Amino acid sequence: xxxxxxxxxxxxxxxxxxxxxxxxxxxxxxxxxxxxxxxxxxxxxxxxxxxxxxxxxxxxxxxxxxxxxxxxxxxxxxxxxxxxxxxxxxxxxxxxxxxxxxxxxxxxxxxxxxxxxxxxxxxxxxxxxxxxxxxxxxxxxxxxxxxxxxxxxxxxxxxxxxxxxxxxxxxxxxxxxxxxxxxxxxxxxxxxx
Amino acid sequence: xxxxxxxxxxxxxxxxxxxxxxxxxxxxxxxxxxxxxxxxxxxxxxxxxxxxxxxxxxxxxxxxxxxxxxxxxxxxxxxxxxxxxxxxxxxxxxxxxxxxxxxxxxxxxxxxxxxxxxxxxxxxxxxxxxxxxxxxxxxxxxxxxxxxxxxxxxxxxxxxxxxxxxxxxxxxxxxxxxxxxxxxxxxxxxxxxxxxxxxxxxxxxxxxxxxxxxxxxxxxxxxxxxxxx
Numbered sequence: 001x002x003x004x005x006x007x008x009x010x011x012x013x014x015x016x017x018x019x020x021x022x023x024x025x026x027x028x029x030x031x032x033x034x035x036x037x038x039x040x041x042x043x044x045x046x047x048x049x050x051x052x053x054x055x056x057x058x059x060x061x062x063x064x065x066x067x068x069x070x071x072x073x074x075x076x077x078x079x080x081x082x083x084x085x086x087x088x089x090x091x092x093x094x095x096x097x098x099x100x101x102x103x104x105x106x107x108x109x110x111x112x113x114x115x116x117x118x119x120x121x122x123x124x125x126x127x128x129x130x131x132x133x134x135x136x137x138x139x140x141x142x143x144x145x146x147x148x149x150x151x152x153x154x155x156x157x158x159x160x161x162x163x164x165x166x167x168x169x170x171x172x173x174x175x176x177x178x179x180x181x182x183x184x185x186x187x188x189x190x191x192x193x
Numbered sequence: 194x195x196x197x198x199x200x201x202x203x204x205x206x207x208x209x210x211x212x213x214x215x216x217x218x219x220x221x222x223x224x225x226x227x228x229x230x231x232x233x234x235x236x237x238x239x240x241x242x243x244x245x246x247x248x249x250x251x252x253x254x255x256x257x258x259x260x261x262x263x264x265x266x267x268x269x270x271x272x273x274x275x276x277x278x279x280x281x282x283x284x285x286x287x288x289x290x291x292x293x294x295x296x297x298x299x300x301x302x303x304x305x306x307x308x309x310x311x312x313x314x315x316x317x318x319x320x321x322x323x324x325x326x327x328x329x330x331x332x333x334x335x336x337x338x339x340x341x342x343x344x345x346x347x348x349x350x351x352x353x354x355x356x357x358x359x360x361x362x363x364x365x366x367x368x369x370x371x372x373x374x375x376x377x378x379x380x381x382x383x384x385x386x387x388x389x390x391x392x393x394x395x396x397x398x399x400x401x402x403x404x405x406x407x408x409x410x411x412x413x414x415x416x417x418x419x420x421x422x
Contacts, residue, residue, distance in 0.1 A: 038286070038287060039203065041202060041281075043405065046402065046405075047406045047409055047411060048411065050411065050418050051419060052420055063420070079294060080326075080329045081325045085288065088286075089288075100398075100402045100416070102395045109313045109315060109391065114419060115419055129332065132328060133328050139321045140321045147282070
């Protein structure tokens with residue numbers, strides 16, 4: 001079965017026309033611009049309209065889309081090691097994809113899955129100042145992978161949109177992203193411990 | 194010169210980040226930084242922040258609706274900038290990212306501190322967000338001060354007040370952070386979790402979700418539903 005791919009991006013209209021693949025069956029393009037309303041932290045996507053954000057704009061469409069795709073490609077400027085504001089605004093509104101309840105995995109607390117499967121994620125960052133920021137982005141990808149129970153994820157960075165466009169034309173290959181050597185680090189000592 | 198505390202939550206009510214901001218202000222007060230009027234309302238920037246009395250007062254403002262110029266305006270005469278924020282999907286809320294980009298190159302040299310709280314029990318779930326803030330400081334040429342990462346943030350807006358149990362550990366670390374803010378000093382990352390075990394926190398969280406569903410007239414089985422359309 002062909003891979004159903006969802007592309008979330010913060011490219012301008014002209015850049016997206018130039019870089020993104022042509023429309024086809026199984027491909028969904030979700031622009032992060034214009035920026036959607038902020039997540040209000042109300043947990044309505046868990047306890048009021050389970051699975052979907054309560055705010056009535058297109059941002060509430062993203063979480064249900066995650067369940068309908070095999071691969072999510074996130075294209076974002078790399079900002080301090082994380083996503084750009086518009087991309088993050090979409091991601092913030094997507095926690096309805098998982099349940100509010102907690103479970104333990106290797107003794108640590110995570111949310112329970114809502115759907116039987118999760119998509120794989122690949123992150124295409126572009127911009128500048130990759131250095132330490134890219135290492136942070138890899139840790140962010142690993143954390144998101146654990147929380148969304150994604151089978152695998154990958155992180156790539158591109159200095160130019162031309163390179164990003166070329167990468168998008170290639171068949172996605174998703175080795176599991178190995179956690180960085182110091183992930184998640186030694187358990188911090190707490191007061192009184 | 195005072196300190197500017199920015200509540201990094203998009204909420205404009207007394208959410209966990211705002212309460213943590215007040216608790217930090219209290220710790221600063223105990224160190225004779227200033228006094229906080231009881232029941233004072235935090236205001237959204239750039240209109241006048243909630244000013245505290247006393248020499249070297251701390252001010253607490255909301256970030257929702259706060260522009261970069263507004264933040265810079267509020268920072269005039271301040272000796273440090275403190276973000277108090279919730280963890281959003283392992284990182285920072287989106288509007289804070291935009292705000293941080295907007296002040297790049299405009300407030301160099303200022304000491305920066307942060308308090309991050311997350312809904313997971315483990316405080317180290319905040320570590321990626323801590324790194325993002327450190328990267329921001331490096332790019333903005335701010336002086337990295339210190340961060341306090343708190344796990345179990347769901348307990349903050351529960352039946353408990355923030356003084357005493359189950360936040361003794363949190364208050365201890367807030368005190369350390371406040372001392373370094375006062376001194377303009379840097380320090381190692383601080384971590385705190387509630388004063389009860391993880392399984393108690395998990396039980397409390399689940400009860401809270403069921404209670405909220407009940408108030409919203411949502412059937413418990415519908416909490417698990419999948420969206421098809």
